[in-house]
Amino acid sequence: MKNNLKVARVQADLTQQQLAEKVGITRQTISLIEKGKYNPTLKLCLNICYAVNKTLDEIFWLNKEE
Secondary structure: OOOOHHHHHHHOOOOHHHHHHHHOOOHHHHHHHHHOOOOOOHHHHHHHHHHHOOOHHHHHOOOOOO
16 A cells, blocks of 8 residues: 655654654554555544544545556
């Protein structure tokens, strides 16, 4: 799953650990999401969006071809 989480996290001036603590998951899970190796639930996606002050579209939007 391609996403823009790393860009949004850096723009929010958060480390993987800080973001993980804000949303109640592990740093390793954040890393896997950023690499596209973990498909988060909608609830987790929303919590991440709230934490970095971005919309679902900005972070997790996928084009049809993807």
